[in-house]
Amino acid sequence: MTAxxxxxxxxxxxxxxxxxxxxxxLAACYDGAPPAVFYDEAAEGHAAGxxxxxxxxxxxxxxxxxxxxxxxxxxxxxxxIDQGDGMIQRGLREFRMRKSPEGWRVVSxxxx
Numbered sequence: 346m347t348a349x350x351x352x353x354x355x356x357x358x359x360x361x362x363x364x365x366x367x368x369x370x371l372a373a374c375y376d377g378a379p380p381a382v383f384y385d386e387a388a389e390g391h392a393a394g395x396x397x398x399x400x401x402x403x404x405x406x407x408x409x410x411x412x413x414x415x416x417x418x419x420x421x422x423x424x425x426i427d428q429g430d431g432m433i434q435r436g437l438r439e440f441r442m443r444k445s446p447e448g449w450r451v452v453s454x455x456x457x
Contacts, residue, residue, distance in 0.1 A: 347374045348448030352420045355442060355449050356408035364404035376443045376450035400454050401440035409437070416444045417452065 347370070349355035355374070362371045363383070372379040380400045389396075398404075402422045409421040419439055426434040441452040 346447070346450070348445065348450050349374075349442075350448055352411040352418050352442050352449055353408045355451070356402075356406075356420065356422055359401060359451070360404050360406060363398065363402070374451050375453055376445065377453050378455070379451075380454055401451055402438045403436075406436070406438065411442075413444075418442050418444070418449070 349358065359371070359374060362374070366384065368383055371383060382399050385397050385399060401420075403424075406422040406424045409423045411418045411420045418441065420442055422438050422440075424436045426436070428434055440454075442449045443452050
């Protein structure tokens with residue numbers, strides 16, 4: 346089981362695992378059961394494929410902020426995509442983490 350010193354440190358490491366599609370290592374970062382699917386090859390929609398990433402967020406996104414309530418934090422991540430001519434498309438996502446004596450771990454989208 347993998348735990349992180351802070352939510353900010355977690356986002357950087359999770360992004361690396363997501364980019365590498367290291368599902369086993371990613372699953373070890375969850376507090377409880379990880380989601381059944383991290384990435385859905387069949388999903389269609391966003392041109393950059395962001396909707397294919399189920400949890401916790403697509404790779405390449407960065408930490409923005411977090412709010413803590415008890416031992417759970419709501420983490421905000423985002424990405425800015427320069428579309429040219431001064432147009433910036435922004436993406437935002439949120440996911441939860443839980444703090445344990447070992448450190449911060451991702452909470453499954455089902456609440457696990």
